[in-house]
């Protein structure tokens with residue numbers, strides 16, 4: 001039997017500092033807890049490996065966080081070795097690790113690379129000292145330069161940088177200066193997200209006290225348009241709303257999510273989507289560890305999607321990809337006629353010139369790209 005492809009996500013929930021805008025599942029470093037955390041990851045992996053090893057092949061592994069590089073070389077090596085021992089992992093699997101400046105040196109980088117991590121994603125956010133302070137990051141520009149240099153010296157030839165725009169007071173010129181500095185690092189991939197204020201974060205409190213003023217929507221749109229124009233001119237391919245890459249260097253792991261394909265999440269707060277059912281683990285690392293040690297899993301919520309719900313989510317995620325959604329694949333997957341099911345929606349969006357249907361793919365038009373959220377809502 002042909003094994004089905006699977007993306008494996010592993011969450012490392014520790015950070016050296018909580019950034020003011022962060023609503024990810026991240027917690028302060030607890031050195032005495034971290035070995036227990038890895039033990040729990042291994043137990044959870046073994047549990048799922050028993051279910052999926054014979055039917056699935058892992059094509060991508062993504063160690064995200066939090067900050068995975070808060071772990072030491074031995075711990076990072078152990079995680080990857082256990083994955084390979086327990087699951088069927090493709091020999092050409094993309095294996096990404098997220099790293100934050102100020103948490104790595106060249107020795108750790110070399111060890112990570114040697115262990116088998118072959119793609120690195122560095123959380124830069126900004127090259128500007130003042131913006132980094134405003135973003136409440138734990139590092140300055142110097143640490144960014146040394147982290148990228150260390151990664152290159154260690155032999156990472158698939159390197160992604162995360163940048164953030166729509167930072168308060170950011171002009172088009174200062175954003176372009178950030179993009180220029182990113183180009184000097186010759187990354188293979190760039191993720192550019194606009195700063196959003198999430199409820200419950202320190203930034204949300206500042207905003208409600210009038211101490212944080214976000215750029216207006218028009219300026220945010222200008223910054224986004226500048227990003228697309230600038231990176232396209234530099235030869236990057238925009239393959240997703242917020243992601244750009246050199247040819248063949250798209251993030252295969254994230255494409256798994258955007259195609260709403262099977263993905264298994266291990267670790268505190270990790271989410272999975274397997275064969276129409278999604279489930280999510282407990283957030284708090286200590287609770288996660290306790291529960292996995294008792295029951296082998298730490299699922300706190302599970303939901304099997306109704307077909308119409310799964311279709312809506314597949315469209316919502318798929319439209320983020322610039323290539324769009326393959327109508328053939330959609331129809332094969334859900335056993336419905338796409339055109340009949342969404343006849344009125346497609347007609348109205350086409351009239352407004354927000355979508356295109358070409359070569360049996362549905363995708364956003366250039367105009368639709370700047371109105372993604374409202375287009376997607378029409379399908380849900």
Ligand code: SF4
Nearest residue numbers: 015018019022026066
């Ligand atoms: S480094 Fe990333 S995960 Fe950690 S607190 Fe900052 S934004 Fe959140």
